[in-house]
Amino acid sequence: MSRHVVCPAAELPPGARKVVVVDGREIGVFNVEGRLHALLNRCPHGGAAICSGVVTGLSQSSGPGDYRLERRGEFLRCPWHGWEFDMATGQSWCDPRRTRVRSFEVKLEAGSDLVMGPYVAERYQVTVEDAYIVVDL
Amino acid sequence: MNAPFIEQKGRQTLAVVDCDIHPAHRTPGELLPYLEPRWREHYETHGVHVRQALPSALMYPRMMAAGMRADSLPEKGGPAGSDLDLLRRQHLDPVNVEFGLLMALSKGGMEERNPGLAAALSRATNDWQIDRWVREEPRLRAGIVVPQEFPEAAVAEIERCAGDRRYVQIMLSSRPSDPLGHRRYWPIYEAAERAGLPIGLHPVGYNGGHPSTGSGWPTFYLQEHYVFVACMEALASSLIVEGVFERFPKLKVVLVEGGFGWAPALAWRMDKHFEKFRKEVAHLRRRPSEYLREHIWWTTQPIEEPAQARHIVEIIDWIGWDRLLYSSDYPHWDYDNPSFAFKFPMTEAQRRMIFRDNAMALYRLA
Numbered sequence: 001m002s003r004h005v006v007c008p009a010a011e012l013p014p015g016a017r018k019v020v021v022v023d024g025r026e027i028g029v030f031n032v033e034g035r036l037h038a039l040l041n042r043c044p045h046g047g048a049a050i051c052s053g054v055v056t057g058l059s060q061s062s063g064p065g066d067y068r069l070e071r072r073g074e075f076l077r078c079p080w081h082g083w084e085f086d087m088a089t090g091q092s093w094c095d096p097r098r099t100r101v102r103s104f105e106v107k108l109e110a111g112s113d114l115v116m117g118p119y120v121a122e123r124y125q126v127t128v129e130d131a132y133i134v135v136d137l
Numbered sequence: 138m139n140a141p142f143i144e145q146k147g148r149q150t151l152a153v154v155d156c157d158i159h160p161a162h163r164t165p166g167e168l169l170p171y172l173e174p175r176w177r178e179h180y181e182t183h184g185v186h187v188r189q190a191l192p193s194a195l196m197y198p199r200m201m202a203a204g205m206r207a208d209s210l211p212e213k214g215g216p217a218g219s220d221l222d223l224l225r226r227q228h229l230d231p232v233n234v235e236f237g238l239l240m241a242l243s244k245g246g247m248e249e250r251n252p253g254l255a256a257a258l259s260r261a262t263n264d265w266q267i268d269r270w271v272r273e274e275p276r277l278r279a280g281i282v283v284p285q286e287f288p289e290a291a292v293a294e295i296e297r298c299a300g301d302r303r304y305v306q307i308m309l310s311s312r313p314s315d316p317l318g319h320r321r322y323w324p325i326y327e328a329a330e331r332a333g334l335p336i337g338l339h340p341v342g343y344n345g346g347h348p349s350t351g352s353g354w355p356t357f358y359l360q361e362h363y364v365f366v367a368c369m370e371a372l373a374s375s376l377i378v379e380g381v382f383e384r385f386p387k388l389k390v391v392l393v394e395g396g397f398g399w400a401p402a403l404a405w406r407m408d409k410h411f412e413k414f415r416k417e418v419a420h421l422r423r424r425p426s427e428y429l430r431e432h433i434w435w436t437t438q439p440i441e442e443p444a445q446a447r448h449i450v451e452i453i454d455w456i457g458w459d460r461l462l463y464s465s466d467y468p469h470w471d472y473d474n475p476s477f478a479f480k481f482p483m484t485e486a487q488r489r490m491i492f493r494d495n496a497m498a499l500y501r502l503a
Contacts, residue, residue, distance in 0.1 A: 047477030052208045079207035080472050082200055 002137050009108055009131035012036075019051050023137055029106060030055065030087060032073045037087040038135045039076065040102035045092070048080040050101060056084065058093065076101075105136040151488065152235040153475050154496035156436045157339070157393050157464035158228070158277070160239050160270050161218035168244060171261035171268070176254060185258070187248040188314075188346040199358055201470035209468035217468040221273055228467045229276055232475060235493065236502045237277050238305060240339050240393065241266055245282035247310040247341055255284030259294050263304070271303045278500070280308040280337055288324040295325070299332035305500040307334050310341040311365070311395065312349075317372045318379030326385045335389040335434070335499060338372060340365045362471075369395030370403055373433060377407070380420040382428040389499065390433050394466060397435035401455045404429050430457060434499060436464035437491065438473040446481035462499070463492045 006020045006029055017030045019041055026041035028051025043050040057072035075084045075093065084093040090103035112128045162168060169177050201207050202217070209227065211220035218224070229237060246258035259282045266279035281298045283291035298304045307329050309317065317338070329336050348354045349364045351371070369392050382388060407425035411418075421428075435456065443449055453461060466472050473479075475492055483491070497503055 043477075045477070046472075047474045048206075049208065054207070079201070080470060082470070 004135050004137060005109075005114060005132045006135050007133050009133055012133050017051065017055075019049075020135075022135060025137075026051075027104060027135060029133060029135065030076075032087065035073075035088075036106045036108065036133065038104040038106035039085070039087065039090060040104075042101070043078045043080070043083065044099050044101055045078065045083045045094070046080050048078050050076060050078045050085070053077045053079045055087070058084070107134050107136075108132070109134045150233065151475075151492055152233050153463055153492040154500075154502065155228075155232070155234050155237045155465045155467070156337075156391070156462045156496055157240050157438060157466050158224070158237045159218050159467065159469065160224075160241055160266065161216045161468075162243055163215040163219040167269075168258070168261050168265060171264045172257055173260075176257035176261075179251075179254060180258075185244055185254065186250045188250065188312075199470070204470055206468050206470055206472050221270065224467065225274065228465065229274070232465070234276055236496070236500075238337075238496075238500070239266055239270060239277055239279050240308060240337070241280065241282055242339070242341055245308075246284045247282060247308070248286075248312070249284065250286075252284065252287045252290060255287060256290040256294065258282075259284050259291075260297070263294070263298055267301075267303055278305045278502070279303055280306045281334070282308050283325065285309050285322070285325065286314050288322055291325050292328040295328040295332055295334075299328075299334060302501075305334065305502065306337045306391065307332075308337050308339060311338045311368050311372055311392075312341055312346070313372075314346060316375035316379075318375030318377070318381050320379070323381065323384065326381055326388050330385045330387045333387075333501075335391050337391045337393050338369065338395070339393040340368065340395070365394055366396045366399055370399060373400075373429065374403060374407065374425075376432075377425045377428045378418055378421070380418075382432045383420055383422060388432060391436065391462065391499070392433060393436045393464065394438060395435075396439075396441065397437075397456055397461065398441050398449070398452055400429065400433075400435070401452060430460075434460050434462055434495070436462045438464040438466045438478075439471045440473055440478050442480060449481045450483075458487045458490050459495055461491045462496045 004022045006022065007018060012018060012029060012031045014031050014033050017028055019026055019028050028039050028041045030037040032055055039051060041049050041051040054077045055073055056075050056077050057069045058075060060068045060070045074087060076087050077084050085101045090101040092099040109132050111130045111132060114132055172180060202210065205217035209217040211223050241262050244258055245262040246255040249255035249258055262282045263279065271277045271279050281295055281304045283294045285291055295307055349361060350367050355361045355364060376382065376390060404426035411424050441449055463475060
């Protein structure tokens with residue numbers, strides 16, 4: 001496993017996303033209301049670059065005439081066929097048993113911890129004063 | 138498991154022929170320079186008059202961004218499908234498209250009610266396809282749009298275009314005023330056979346005129362998406378039973394975006410009673426399934442995804458692997474990428490037939 005600094009935290013405020021290339025792989029990094037997610041930018045269903053999709057919730061119903069949008073901000077909807085994936089786990093809502101978008105551990109780390117570590121800084125000069133988004137591969 | 142799909146390369150190595158690409162106008166006035174002055178003035182003053190309900194009643198956005206792949210809007214503006222450069226970068230190059238067949242749906246005259254305007258819009262759309270797309274991108278081929286409700290004018294347009302090999306088929310809407318086996322459409326088939334061009338049937342957006350199912354209007358888009366099948370079934374049986382293929386034995390018809398899983402069931406049902414109904418349809422000399430298998434080709438998108446992948450293989454075994462043609466439907470939301478969409482086992486020979494060789498032969502693309 002290798003750890004990669006993908007950007008300073010200031011570049012990924014809540015509501016923002018970035019597609020970064022780590023070890024030759026395109027990975028979308030999301031900040032949804034402070035929760036960080038990192039997903040491979042490839043839909044396992046149809047092959048789309050999924051990380052340009054809409055961040056959404058689930059439409060739920062107890063029967064005809066009742067519609068609720070729940071778990072807002074927890075799902076990523078693919079820009080082609082609309083398959084929805086749980087951003088925390090990568091699990092598919094449409095085919096939970098067999099289909100999963102690859103997800104990676106992602107954390108906010110203080111620069112003071114990073115400058116010591118066995119980390120691979122992709123493009124950033126890490127400074128002690130700032131915080132960074134770090135993805136584990 | 139999904140691992141094999143993730144690990145597949147992003148680029149398609151086998152060259153493909155894509156039988157369904159939708160080019161769009163960059164601006165609402167894009168067709169004007171291609172219209173004769175008399176019809177340009179008419180178009181600007183009165184607009185088109187197609188069989189549709191109130192514009193605000195149109196069933197969009199249809200799942201995604203106005204029915205389009207949400208990532209297909211050109212950076213420089215304009216609607217999805219209007220930017221040739223983006224079509225190349227997003228589809229033709231990475232998917233390795235050797236030939237791409239245009240299906241020009243917008244304001245083509247197929248559904249226009251005014252006969253003169255329908256003919257003028259068809260001419261303009263055909264010239265526009267060549268001028269803006271095929272001339273610029275040699276991998277693309279045009280389909281002849283015709284004013285199909287006015288067969289005499291449709292024949293004139295087929296004859297105007299047919300000598301030019303950049304046009305590889307004749308396009309008809311699968312939402313006609315009458316079932317397409319009706320004799321008033323036969324001059325179109327005669328002209329198609331004479332020109333040696335297949336007929337491509339494609340659903341055109343608005344379902345005007347008739348409810349889109351035989352028993353009324355659907356409530357949800359999920360139903361509407363499915364009814365492309367219902368209209369294709371009605372047209373296939375109409376062409377067969379009314380005797381179109383008996384009269385025009387060289388006619389070839391491609392059903393685009395209407396599915397194919399239903400083909401065996403339709404044929405079984407028609408064959409079952411054929412002998413008993415012989416007196417009613419004495420003009421048919423062969424069983425309905427024989428016309429279906431000999432004269433009809435099917436595009437793949439949106440490919441079915443049954444839980445048991447082998448079920449789809451059995452259906453294709455029945456239809457014939459030489460009858461299926463890969464199509465993407467770019468830039469529409471239910472786009473099929475050839476590297477990912479086909480989740481059933483195929484031999485290398487079958488893959489080559491579906492993705493390339495069947496279309497190369499049918500459309501004489503080589």
